[in-house]
Amino acid sequence: MKIFGxxxxxxxxxxxxxxRLVTEITGRGFTVSTLKHAHHAFDIDHPGKDSHRHRTAGAHQVVLSSGNRWAMMTELRGTPEPPLSELLAQMAPVDLILIEGWKRDSHPKIEAYRGETNHPLIAPDDPTIKAIASDTSITLDRPVFDLNDTAIIADFILAETGL
Incomplete structure (x- = not known):
């Protein structure tokens, strides 16, 4: 499996x-999965549901399954968040896994940048950033794409990953 962030x-x-990248790349016939990092507490489960009752009772993992999809929730219960490599090992084989977040990990990535946020660019100090997707003009030592030019960004990612 190829990965790109x-x-x-x-x-x-x-x-x-x-x-947009998932839509574009799957539209070209590739299989794509995603991994999203959250910097805050999140929950895909809700009080009152049977699966929530299982979790609050102390279950380490709860699997929900139906004819349309299945999901597995794992409670860390005070243990450290697993590293990206461990999460990737849990993924089913696909052509490409797109990773949102994990900006300090060592996988190749493109930096999304909006000028109005006034955040500094990550790319100048991070060689794992292979390109920038921005809504403003930037001069840098690597490719800079229009943030909304999804087809060109997808071309770049597919070329970088060899797909």
């Missing part, structure tokens, strides 16, 4: 770019 600070356009 989309990194950047909050409100840089990462999620929108990820969504």
């Amino acid at each position: 989309v990194a950047g600070y909050k409100n840089a356009g990462k999620t929108g770019l990820m969504e």
Whole structure:
């Protein structure tokens, strides 16, 4: 499996770019999965549901399954968050895994950047950033793409990963 990331600070356009890239790349016939890092507490389960009751009772893992999809929730219960490599090992084989977040990990990535956020660019100090996708003009020692030019960004990612 090939992996490529989309990194950047909050409100840089990462999620929108990820969504467009998944649509574009799967539309070209490739299989794609995604991994998203959350910097805050999140829950895909809700109080009152049977699966939530299982978790709050102390289950380490809860699997939900239906005819349309299945999901596995793992409670860390005070243990450290697993590294990206461990999460990737849990993924089913596909052509490409797109990773949102994990901006300080060593996988290749494109940086999403919006000028209005006034965040510094990550790329100048990070050689794992292979290109920038921005809504503003940037001069840098690597490719800079229009943040909304999804087809060109997808071409770049597919070329970088050899797909």
